[in-house]
Amino acid sequence: MSLAIHILACVFGTGSWVAINGLWVELPLIVNVLPEGWDLPSYLTVIIQLANVGPLFVTLMHKFAPGKMKEIVAIYVIISIGILASLLMVFFWKGTTLLVGTPHSTAFLTLTFFLSLVDCTSSVTFLPFMMRLPTKYMTTYFIGEGLSGFIPGLVALGQGSGMIKCVNASKPVNVTTGNFTEGAIVHQIETHYLSANFSTETFLAFLTVMMIFCLLAFIFLTRVPHKMLHEVQVSNEVLHVSTTELELNKYIPEQPTDTQSFSLHDPRKAMDKAKLAAETQSVLVSTFSKYSKQQLLFIYLLVVWVNSLTNGFLPSVQTYSCLPYGNLAYHLSAALGSMANPGACIIALFVPKRSLLLLGFLSLVGTVFGAYNMAMAALSPCPLLQHSEVGAILIVLSWILFSGTLSYVKVMIGVIFRDESHSALVWCGAAVQLGSMIGALSMFPLVNVYDIFTAGDSCNMNCPL
Template structure:
C-alpha cells in the first residue's frame, strides 16, 4: 500500500536532482545578455558540468571494483545541503567576473555551476540506487519529481519574463558612434529568481530527511529485496507459472514475458515438468541496445542541445530563446509521466522514437550552423521561430520520455535493480561527457557558430 505522504516526499526529493542546473539553463536567456561569454556561455557551462561528472565517474569505478561502500542517506543529505548553499551564493554573486587568460569570464557563475553539478551528477549514482530500497510504486513518484526539477524553474522563468534589448548610441574611443544593445530588466531580478530556487531546494532537502528517518516502512522488506537480487530466475519462473493455464501447461502470454529475462526460455518436458533454458546472447544484446540508446539520448539532452540552442534561437529573437528553454523544460513532466500509461517494450519502437529525437537534434544543429541568418529569418521570421521552438520542445519531450522509459525497463527487467540503475546512471554520464567534449571546441575554438548583433536588422 502506497503511503500518500511518503509519495509526496519522494516527489519533493526527486525534484532536487537537477533543480539547480536546470534553474541555470532556463535563465540563460538573461545570463547570455549580461555576462561576458555571451552566446558561448552555454558551451562553457556544459563543459564545466561534465568535468564535475568525471569526478562522479571516478567514484563509480571505485564503487564497482574496490567494493567501497558508503552510507547513502547521510551522503545524500550532505549533498543536498551543499547544493542549497551553492544556490544561495549564486543568488548573491552571479554577476561577479574576473580577467583570466586575457579575457573576462564569469568566474562566480562557472565555479558555482561546477559545485552544483557535482550534486546533480551524483543524483544519478546515489539517488536512484537509494530509491531501489523502496517499493516499486515509489519509482514513478521519484521520476515525477525529477521532471519537476525542470518544471519548477521553467514556471518561475515564465513569470519572470525575459525583457528585451534597447539599442542606444555608444561613442567609441575613435570618435565614431555605434549602436549598443542594452538589455532591459524582466519582471523580477536574477537575484530573486535564484533565491526562489534556493527556497525550493531547502524544502526538498527537508523532505528527504523526513522521508528517510520517518518513513522506513515505505521501503521494501530486506528479505524480499535480497530474494529479488539473488534468485531472479526463480522469481521469473514464478511469473511463468502464474501465466500457465492449468488446461494448457507450458503456454506463456507473450506480452508478459520480460524481454531482458529472455535468457530463460520456457520448455515443457514430456513428463509435464517446466524447465528454463538459458539464452544469454538475446538478453545481452537487448540490454546493451537499451544502454546505447540511453547514452545517445543523454548526450543530446544534457550537452549537445544546450550548447547550441542559443545560436539556433537567439538569431530569431530573445523571446524565441526564452520560449525554447522554458517550454522544452515544461514538457519534461508529462514526458516522464507518459510511461505509466504508454510503456512499449519493443526495441523497434524505442529505436524509432530515438531516431525522431535525434532528427530533431540535427535540425537544431543545422539552425545553429546557419546563424546569424537561419532559415526563414528574413522572409518568415515567425515561422522560423516556431520551427526552432517546436524542434526544441519535441527533442526535450522525447529525450525525457525515452530516458524514463528505458530506465524503467532496465530496472523492472533485471533481478538486481540497484546494480541496473547504477549502470544506467553511469552511461548517462558517459554520454553527457562525450557530448560536452565534442561541442566545446566546435563552439569556442573552431567558431562554426556565429552570433547575431541584435541591433542589426
Template sequence: MEISIWTFILVVVFGSCSWLGTNSVWMELPLLTSHLPEGWNLPSYLAADVQIACAGPLLVSLLHRLCPSISLPRAPIIIGFIVLACLCQISLSIWWDVVARVGSGNFSVCLYAFLFGLAFVDSVSNVLFLPFMAQYNPTYLNAYFVGMGLSALIPSLLSLAQGTANYKCVELDGKLVPDYLPPRFHVSAFFFIVFCWTCITGVAFILLYRSGAHNALEEERVNEGTPLNDKESVGSPSSKSQEERDPTTDTEVATSSPRQGDSALMGPSYIFLLLCTALVNAQMNGIIPSIQSYAALPYSRITAVILAAAFHSYLRVVFASLLREGEQSASRLFWCGVFIQIGSFFGSVIMFPLVNIFKLFTPAPPC
C-alpha cells in the same frame, strides 16, 4: 501494494533536487552573460566546469568495480549531498558575481567554484538516487522522474517570472539596438529562492525515508551490485537468498529456471538502451547548454529550449523505465546513471572546442 499519494508527492519533491542547482545556473544565462566578463562564451566554460565535476560518478563506479564488497549507508550520504547543494546554492546567491584575474583575462571564479559543487552533487545523484529509488514500488520511480523534470521546469518558470532577456528594439543613430528591460528581481534573489527549494527537497527526503516505504521491495532489491546500500539492510534475514533461508531446498532452487525479468534485457538490447541514454544526455546536458546562448538567447527561451528539454526528459524516462524492469533494477539504474554522465561528458567535450577554439558559432543580431 497500495500507492500512497503522500509518498508519491514526497518522491516528486525529492526528485526535483536531482539537477536543480545546475539548471538554475543555465536559466540565468541571459543575465549572467550580460554581467560577467566571459560574455557569450560563458555557457561553454560552464559546460566544461560541469563535466569536470562529473568525476564524482566515475569515483563511485570505480568503487563499485574495485570494491564490490563495500557497503555504505545510502540515506546519510544522500542527506550529506543535499546539504552540500544547499551550501553551494546559498553561497552562489551571495558571491555569484565575484571575478578574479587569471592569466590575461578576468574570470568568474566563484561562479565556477560553486557550480562545480552543485554539478558534483547533481551528477552523483544519477548513480546514487536512482538505485535508492529501486527499493520502491515502480510507480514511485515514475514519480521520481516527474521530479527530475521539475528540476528543469522550476528554474525555467522562475526565470520567466523574473523576466530575463526581455528587451525592446529602439532606433539609435539610424540603427536598431536592443534596450534590455530590468528583471523583476535580482540574480541573487533567484539563487536564494532555488536554495529555499533545495532545503525543502532535503526535508522531503528525510520524511520519505522515515516513512519506511522503501522497505516494500527490500527482500528482492537490497543487494544488487551497487556499492551504496543501507547498512541496516545488509545481512538482514529479508536480504538473504532463498538458498540461505531454506537449506533443505538447495537443489530445487539451484536448478530453478532464470528469472524472466532478468532475461528481458540482456546483451545487445541492454547495451543499446544504455547507449541511447548516453546519446540523449549528450544532447541535453552537453550540446544544447553549450550553444544555448547562441541558439535561443536572441529569440528568448520560450522558443526551442523548453520544448527540447521536455522531449529529452520524456526519452530519459522511457529508457530508465525499461531498464527498471526485472530483478536487477538497482544495478541497471546504477549503470543508467553512469551512462547519463558518459553522454553528458562527451557532449561537452565535443562542443567546447567548436565554440571556443574553432569559433563555429557567432552571436545573432538581437534586432
C-alpha cells in the same frame, strides 16, 4: 500514503539538476555583471564536465568496494553540499579576483563546480536509491527531474531574464573622403536587455529553497514504513512470477499425490525433487526477468546517445537555432521544451511501454528533430523560413518533440533498469554522465574555438527574403 510518496519522489527528483539548470536560465542577467561576459557559458561547460569526477568515484566504489559505499550517507552529503554552495552563491556570486592581471569571477566558478558536483553525482546516487521504492515511483522521480529545468525556467520568465527590446540608437562616426575627415551620425538598431523584475540574488535564494525541499523530501522518503513498501514489492513479485508459472510446470518434476509414499517410502528422493523444483524456479524467474547481454548493451548505448543529445549537443546550440526567428520563438522553445520533459514522464506513468523496438524508434524520431534543430543552428543567422511564421512554429515544435520523445525514452530505460538490479541503475547513471560529457566536450570546440555557429539578432535580421 501512496500519493504522499509520489509527491516526495517528485520533489526529491527536482533536486537532481535544479542548481545547474537554474544557472543556465539566469545567464542573460549574470553575464552582464561578471567579467567573462558571454564567454561564461563555455567556462560552465568545462566546469560541469570536470565535476564528473564525482560520479566516477561513486561508480568505482560500487564496483570495487560495494559494502563500503553508504548510499544514503552519500546522498545526505551531496545535498548538503548543494544547499551550502547555493546559499554561498547568493552572497558571493559577484566576487572577482585578479588572475594574470585579468579579473575573473572565481567565487562564481568555484561554487558552480560544487553545484555541478552535486548534480552530476545525483545520477549515480539518486537513481539507485529509488530502487528501494516500488517501480511506479521511478516515473514520478523522472517527472521531478524534468521539473528541475521547467520550474527555474518559469521563474526566470517571471523575472524577465533575457527579455529584450529593440532601440533605435544614434552613434557619431568619422568619415574620411580623400584628405578630408568629417563627422557623421549613424542610426542603427541595438538590442537592449530589459531590467529584471527581481534581483539575481533572489533567484539564487529560490534555488537554495528548492535544494532544501529536496533534502526534506529525501528525509521523509528514508522514513517511509518499510512494511508498506515490502507488501507492495512482494505483490509485484508474485504477479511477475505468476507469468512464468506455465513455464515452470514444464520443468518441475511431477510431485507424488500420495502423501504417505512421499514422506515415508522415499524421503531422500522427495527432498531432491523439492530442491530441483526450487532451483528450477529460481533459474527461470531470473531468465524471464533479465535481458540478454546484447539487449543490455543496446540499452546502455541508447542511454549514452540520448543523453549526449539532450544534455550535450543540442543545449549548446538552442540560442543559435531559435533567436533568428525572434525572441518569442526562443522563449517558447525553451519554456515549452522544458514542459515537454515532465509531460513525457506523465505519459510514461500511464502508458508505460518497455519494447526495445519502440524505444529505439522513438530515439530515432528524437534524433531527427535534433538534427533539424542542429541544422537551423548551423544556418544561423539566416535559417530556413526565417521571415515566415511557419519557420518559427516549426522550430518551436521541433524542440518540443525532440525533448518529449527522448524524455520518454529516458524514463522507460530508467524503469527497465530499476527492475533489473541496483548495480544496473548505478551503471545507468554512469552512462548518463558519459553521454552528457561526450556531447558537451564535442560541442565546446565547435562553439567556442572554431566559431562554427553565428548568433542571430532578432533586432537586426539582415537576411534575404
